[in-house]
Amino acid sequence: MMTVDTSIAPTESATRPLVVCAIAGSLRRASYNRALLRAAQELAPDGMEIRIFDLIDVPLYNEDVEAQGDPEPVRALKAAIGQADALLIATPEYNHGVPGVLKNAVDWASRPPRGAVLAGKPTAIFGASPGVTGTARAQTQLRASFVFTQTPALLSPEILVYRAHEKFDAEGRLTDEKTREFVARLLRELADWTRLLQARNQ
Numbered sequence: 001m002m003t004v005d006t007s008i009a010p011t012e013s014a015t016r017p018l019v020v021c022a023i024a025g026s027l028r029r030a031s032y033n034r035a036l037l038r039a040a041q042e043l044a045p046d047g048m049e050i051r052i053f054d055l056i057d058v059p060l061y062n063e064d065v066e067a068q069g070d071p072e073p074v075r076a077l078k079a080a081i082g083q084a085d086a087l088l089i090a091t092p093e094y095n096h097g098v099p100g101v102l103k104n105a106v107d108w109a110s111r112p113p114r115g116a117v118l119a120g121k122p123t124a125i126f127g128a129s130p131g132v133t134g135t136a137r138a139q140t141q142l143r144a145s146f147v148f149t150q151t152p153a154l155l156s157p158e159i160l161v162y163r164a165h166e167k168f169d170a171e172g173r174l175t176d177e178k179t180r181e182f183v184a185r186l187l188r189e190l191a192d193w194t195r196l197l198q199a200r201n202q
């Protein structure tokens, strides 16, 4: 009789593609941060599918509106995050902080306080700006919010795409080789770490 040792059989989560919900904190058509997400799609490791979710239709958070039921774009946002294995956020920096558009999305996705889609979702953060600090302060602020939402955020590599105007071409393609290598590494780390967390939670 043939027996199968299930202890070494690959688990379902280790064999199916890893779905990543990718969000840019900018609505600008030529956004460097959206362009960063497109680069991530090109550089994703085998077995990772990156789906970009656009925040353009997400209304401002209002507890009164929420009490009547989430508006459709909010339901779509929560579904996109909820169905994904992991989250990838490209944040711009506005006035040394997280842009309102992105913080607003985090606020919606942090609700309800128990059972929110952000809770426990493995997340990688990166960001691009034309300035020399490359969104360092915005990324730190986002990590602080993720303490409250209990969203585990990958620690490294930290990717601060500074002087972004020198790293993308006129079509918005990430051309800087070093940055491309860092993005590829970030995605590999996100994949390994997400699978590790999934195996632990099985």
Ligand code: FNR
Binding pocket: 025, 026, 027, 028, 030, 031, 032, 033, 034, 092, 093, 094, 095, 096, 097, 128, 129, 130, 131, 132, 133, 134, 135
């Ligand atoms: C900025 N910008 C900016 N950049 C930065 O490095 N630190 C900052 O604090 C700010 N502050 C800031 C405030 C506001 C209101 C705007 C509109 C812009 C510049 C910002 O990094 C630049 O516009 C980026 O191109 C925005 O990201 P996207 O849209 O290219 O993804």
